[in-house]
Amino acid sequence: MTIAHGARAAILITIIAAPAYGIRGTIVGIPVTVTELCVALSAVLTVYAVLRTTTPASPRRYIAGYQGVGIGGLFLLAGVILGTIIGGDLRMGLGILKGWILTPMVFFITLSVAYHYAIINGRDVLRALVVSGALLSIISLLPSPDAITYDHRLRGIFSSPNYLGLFLAPLLPLALYSARYCTSHHQKRWVVRWFPLLSAGVIALVLLWTKSISAILVSAIGAALIYTHRMTIPALVRIAGIVGSVIVCCMILWWNTPRIQDFLTHPERSSLASRQMIYISALSMVRDHPLIGIGPGRFQDVYLEYQTRFPPYLEWAVPQPHNILLAFHLNSGVLGVLGLLIVIVTVLTQRTPTPLHRAANIALLVILLHGISDTPYWKNDLSLITWTLLFLSLHRQETVTTCASTTTGGTRPGSPK
Numbered sequence: 287m288t289i290a291h292g293a294r295a296a297i298l299i300t301i302i303a304a305p306a307y308g309i310r311g312t313i314v315g316i317p318v319t320v321t322e323l324c325v326a327l328s329a330v331l332t333v334y335a336v337l338r339t340t341t342p343a344s345p346r347r348y349i350a351g352y353q354g355v356g357i358g359g360l361f362l363l364a365g366v367i368l369g370t371i372i373g374g375d376l377r378m379g380l381g382i383l384k385g386w387i388l389t390p391m392v393f394f395i396t397l398s399v400a401y402h403y404a405i406i407n408g409r410d411v412l413r414a415l416v417v418s419g420a421l422l423s424i425i426s427l428l429p430s431p432d433a434i435t436y437d438h439r440l441r442g443i444f445s446s447p448n449y450l451g452l453f454l455a456p457l458l459p460l461a462l463y464s465a466r467y468c469t470s471h472h473q474k475r476w477v478v479r480w481f482p483l484l485s486a487g488v489i490a491l492v493l494l495w496t497k498s499i500s501a502i503l504v505s506a507i508g509a510a511l512i513y514t515h516r517m518t519i520p521a522l523v524r525i526a527g528i529v530g531s532v533i534v535c536c537m538i539l540w541w542n543t544p545r546i547q548d549f550l551t552h553p554e555r556s557s558l559a560s561r562q563m564i565y566i567s568a569l570s571m572v573r574d575h576p577l578i579g580i581g582p583g584r585f586q587d588v589y590l591e592y593q594t595r596f597p598p599y600l601e602w603a604v605p606q607p608h609n610i611l612l613a614f615h616l617n618s619g620v621l622g623v624l625g626l627l628i629v630i631v632t633v634l635t636q637r638t639p640t641p642l643h644r645a646a647n648i649a650l651l652v653i654l655l656h657g658i659s660d661t662p663y664w665k666n667d668l669s670l671i672t673w674t675l676l677f678l679s680l681h682r683q684e685t686v687t688t689c690a691s692t693t694t695g696g697t698r699p700g701s702p703k
Contacts, residue, residue, distance in 0.1 A: 289338060290405050293331035297406055300324035300393065301414035301674060305422045305443065305453060307385070307666035317381065321666055322389050329396045336403055352398060354632025355676055359391055361625030365618030366582050373581015382582040382617070385666045390673040397677040408642050411678055415671070416464050419457035420485035423492040426450060440495035451501025452662050454489050456649035456675065459508035461486035463645035466512065499536065500659040506532040508652040512645065560601040561608055561659070567592045568607035572615055579619040606664055610657025613664050630654070633679050646678035 300321065307321040366387050370379025400406045426433060426442025434440060439447040465482035493502055510525040567589055571580055580588045586605050606613050614622040633650060636643070653662045653672060663672050 289331060289335040290403075293328065293335045293400060293405050294410065296324065296328040296331050297396065297400060298410060298414040300328050300670075301411065302418045302421065304418055304667040304670045308443065319385065319666060321670060322385065325389050325393045325396070325670075328400075329392055332396050332400045332403075332405060335405060336399060339403065352680060355394070355629055355680060358625040358628035358632065359394075361621045361628065362614075362618055363387055363391070363625075365579070365621030365623075365625065368621065369579050369581040369618055372578055373584055375581060375584055378583040379581060382664075386582075386664060386669045389666075390669040393670060394673040394677055397674065398681070401677070401681050408678060408681060411674060412460060412464055412642065412645075415457055415674065416461045416482060416485050418671075419454055419461060419489050420481075422450075422453065423485075423488045426492050427488070437497075439497045440492060442492070447496040448498050448501070448660055449665065451493060451496045451498035452656060452660060452665075452668055453671065454493050454496075455501045455505040455656055456508065456652040456671070458486060458489050458493065458505040459512045459648050459652060460645055461489055462509050462512045463641070463648075467641055467645075494536075498660075500656055502532060502536060503529060504652045504655040507655060508648050511648045511651070563596065564589070564601070564604055564608055565612070567596065568609065568612045568616065570595065572612065575616070575619075577620055579616045579622070582617045585613075585616055606661035608660050610654065610662055613657075613661045617664060629676065633676070636680060643679055643681075646675050649675050650679060 303324055304321060307319045309320040310317060312318065363383075366379070366383050370376060370383060373379055397406070397411065401408070422442065426440055433442055435447060440450065441447040442450050444450050444453075461482055465486055490505075493505055496502075506529050507525065510528040514525060568585075570592060571585075571588060583605075585607055586603070589604050590602070607616060610626075611623065614626050618625070633647060650672075653675070656662050663669050
């Protein structure tokens with residue numbers, strides 16, 4: 287195995303193992319997760335493989351096209367650093383800075399450099415994302431006393447069904463894209479041929495079992511968009527029909543569940559009323575801390591401090607404000623919100639994406655839509671997946687050199703797609 291092949295394997299394992307961030311330890315007194323170690327190994331191997339090439343390129347060549355994301359990332363980084371210094375909880379802030387900001391950014395840079403030198407290609411990353419979603423779904427379905435909540439919702443290895451839905455929702459359209467465009471009918475091995483479709487099926491099953499309404503709806507929109515080439519009136523009608531059918535099916539399946547019955551009989555104590563209280567509290571925090579926010583990771587504590595201003599809270603354990611804009615503002619202030627907007631504009635204004643770019647854009651759209659009623663990004667695995675999708679959305683079609691061929695005389699691990 288060459289260094290380039292080792293770097294490729296480390297990168298793909300990092301993507302697949304993203305949900306395993308809960309496995310952690312300490313190195314020289316610093317808490318680290320398995321994900322962070324995988325990212326560090328990927329970066330080191332990639333840099334070593336690049337340094338061994340006979341034709342190293344100027345950094346300007348492989349950062350071309352990523353300037354917008356880079357600027358947005360710097361704004362977010364500055365916002366979190368400022369919030370950490372002023373927010374008061376230095377340990378919490380540094381942990382979030384390391385795990386949710388720096389680690390995924392380093393991985394994004396690693397992916398960009400590795401792709402530029404043909405260590406990995408777009409389809410490698412796509413397949414790793416699909417495998418990660420399928421593997422997490424299968425593990426979540428395994429019998430476990432802690433996998434099901436008291437209200438019969440599947441949460442798998444996570445602390446909440448909503449976290450499972452947040453991770454899987456953008457991966458369902460990617461699995462469907464892979465099944466439609468990346469599977470050869472001439473493939474003799476049926477496992478390889480049918481794996482993307484089987485992955486989509488198991489991911490969809492787990493999403494339904496989470497009973498996360500927002501995750502199911504946005505993944506249904508993403509799935510419909512994968513099969514829509516142009517946004518014509520018939521296409522919009524078809525998407526509305528698919529989403530409407532999903533809503534009707536969910537209502538039929540969940541009609542007798544406590545969640546729906548509580549909403550119908552006790553709307554003042556339903557999950558919708560709880561979200562309304564969370565939003566009111568979060569908006570009050572934004573009003574009181576308009577520039578810097580409250581600091582990263584402090585929403586739970588500050589939320590409880592605001593209890594005296596409102597009626598008794600319906601929900602106590604609320605680590606995030608259940609909205610992506612509110613989360614970015616409260617965790618990283620105005621700078622973080624500006625960074626998010628710059629990244630969104632960069633993705634929306636890119637030129638003529640290929641089908642793979644389009645699939646990545648749809649997955650990112652799913653994350654944004656999910657952010658209307660929940661909090662994507664602000665978690666170890668979610669931030670890593672978000673930056674990986676940004677790479678897929680923005681990666682260019684040309685490479686400069688091949689590490690494997692220039693260093694060892696062998697074949698390269700993958701060609702750009």
